[in-house]
Amino acid sequence: MTTLLQRSQQAWSDIGGLHTAEEIVHQPALWGELSTRLQDGRERVAAFLEGCLANPLQRVILTGAGSSAYVGEIIADELNAAWPAQVRAIATTTLLTHPELYIETGAPTLLVSFARSGDSPESLAVVELVRELLPDARLLNITCNPEGRLARDSAGDRKAFNLLMPAASCDRGFAMTSSFTCMLLAALAVLGKEDQVDRIATLARLAEPAMTAWEAPVAALAASEAGRVVYLGSGPLEGLAKESALKLLELTAGRVPAMANTPLGFRHGPKSVLNADALVFVFGSAKKLAQRYEADLVDELRRDGVAGRILTIGPGGDIGIEVPNWSDAWLAPLWLLVAQQVALHQSAALQLRPDNPFASGTVNRVVKGVTIYRHDEH
Numbered sequence: 001m002t003t004l005l006q007r008s009q010q011a012w013s014d015i016g017g018l019h020t021a022e023e024i025v026h027q028p029a030l031w032g033e034l035s036t037r038l039q040d041g042r043e044r045v046a047a048f049l050e051g052c053l054a055n056p057l058q059r060v061i062l063t064g065a066g067s068s069a070y071v072g073e074i075i076a077d078e079l080n081a082a083w084p085a086q087v088r089a090i091a092t093t094t095l096l097t098h099p100e101l102y103i104e105t106g107a108p109t110l111l112v113s114f115a116r117s118g119d120s121p122e123s124l125a126v127v128e129l130v131r132e133l134l135p136d137a138r139l140l141n142i143t144c145n146p147e148g149r150l151a152r153d154s155a156g157d158r159k160a161f162n163l164l165m166p167a168a169s170c171d172r173g174f175a176m177t178s179s180f181t182c183m184l185l186a187a188l189a190v191l192g193k194e195d196q197v198d199r200i201a202t203l204a205r206l207a208e209p210a211m212t213a214w215e216a217p218v219a220a221l222a223a224s225e226a227g228r229v230v231y232l233g234s235g236p237l238e239g240l241a242k243e244s245a246l247k248l249l250e251l252t253a254g255r256v257p258a259m260a261n262t263p264l265g266f267r268h269g270p271k272s273v274l275n276a277d278a279l280v281f282v283f284g285s286a287k288k289l290a291q292r293y294e295a296d297l298v299d300e301l302r303r304d305g306v307a308g309r310i311l312t313i314g315p316g317g318d319i320g321i322e323v324p325n326w327s328d329a330w331l332a333p334l335w336l337l338v339a340q341q342v343a344l345h346q347s348a349a350l351q352l353r354p355d356n357p358f359a360s361g362t363v364n365r366v367v368k369g370v371t372i373y374r375h376d377e378h
Helices: 009-014 018-025 027-049 067-082 121-133 149-154 178-191 197-221 236-251 288-304 328-349
Strands: 059-063 086-089 109-115 138-143 160-164 228-232 258-261 278-283 309-313
Touching (some): 009 018, 018 027, 018 328, 027 328, 067 086, 067 109, 067 178, 067 236, 067 328, 109 121, 109 178, 121 149, 138 149, 138 178, 178 197, 178 328, 236 278, 278 288, 288 309, 309 328
Parallel strands (some): 059 086, 059 109, 228 278
């Protein structure tokens, strides 16, 4: 019988977590498939972009809601530093409430939408808003669902391009897992200044043995309920920390409080959350300068003895592997594999059903109940 993350498939099925377990485990295979898909379609994507990122007047908005917004947060600064264009990550949930602060009428604009389902009301509303305010804007939809409205509404629009992820990345479980990492890697590959599609295949080869090496210690670590969990990350890894905290909140139905911050920012008040039940994860940066600040905080927390457990994830960390000399944004999907497993095992420890932890329907896989208001009616 096949074993996934220290349980049999039947055991995961019995507790309502098989989809999520499978979707965490199959990510390296999906990254390999994604690499091939992008290799085959790179010329079409490049033709659509037409070198717009080399234009200093170009505005690029990376957008999405919830986890999809964190994809943009992880990669935005790296892309912004690489290109003359101005690249910003702005959530759809922010664009809808304050469009005048972020949408520059008349400026050449590329809207990059990240969407698992492509049916989130905010994502669809932002596309329509941009179409209205910026008729010449280009729309790059990085999505996992060809049947979602985001993809269907853009079919035949010469100013829009649907970059579809591998079919299996459209997670069946409640929480975004493989959809998140596939969209992140795809965006880095097609929007990066250099052709880096091959990196995705390399990352997939690194992740396969890493998953095997990590699954037992991570399962043991997360086998009992944590009182509260903190994720810390520097630079692009702050977005990773936010996504990791959100995964835990989602899969435990909010019963395990989780928060995210930077190692330096954590001292400025948020450190007060620590107690003997707290579990702290520090994502290790690939940058030497950031590593010094992270090490200082880890040393301080261990001296203080306030937190129950402190673990580092990343190059040279308590949980980590040897990796190429790549940026934090490119390595983020590797470290996220750990946080996804922690969230899954915590959900199981609480006797929830990880594929649908909100049996009451108060929180849904695709957000419901959002009323969209016109930006000019107020």
